[in-house]
Amino acid sequence: MARLAGDEFVVIIELLRHADEAAVVAAKIAAAMKSPFLLFEEQRVFSTSMGVAVRRPGEVDGEALLRRADTALYQAKASGRGRFVIAE
Numbered sequence: 001m002a003r004l005a006g007d008e009f010v011v012i013i014e015l016l017r018h019a020d021e022a023a024v025v026a027a028k029i030a031a032a033m034k035s036p037f038l039l040f041e042e043q044r045v046f047s048t049s050m051g052v053a054v055r056r057p058g059e060v061d062g063e064a065l066l067r068r069a070d071t072a073l074y075q076a077k078a079s080g081r082g083r084f085v086i087a088e
Contacts, residue, residue, distance in 0.1 A: 008073075010066070019054045019086050026050050026084040034082075049076040050084035 001011045011029070016022055033048040051073030053065050068087035076085040 010069075016054065019052070022052045022054050023084070023086060026052050026086075030082065030084060047081040049073060049081050051076055051087060052084055053087040 001009055004010050011025075013022065013025060016025075029050065030048050033046055036043040036045050038044075051069040051071065053069035053072060055065055059065060072085040072087040076083050079085070
């Protein structure tokens with residue numbers, strides 16, 4: 001996991017065989033983020049929107065993969081926060 005910019009982070013998961021497995025991971029992250037966090041001695045609740053992109057067979061362009069994830073992220077935000085969209 002790495003911070004990409006501002007409040008955007010990238011999570012790279014290796015050895016997944018199918019987009020369904022990435023969806024399971026995204027659902028677990030979304031569920032974990034629904035719990036309040038203690039921040040500066042106060043309970044805070046955050047929403048999480050995610051764009052998920054799975055590397056296509058033979059795909060070597062990491063920037064293209066990131067662009068697909070970013071497009072999916074904005075689709076998730078547009079459809080209501082607190083959800084994820086898997087890139088086509």
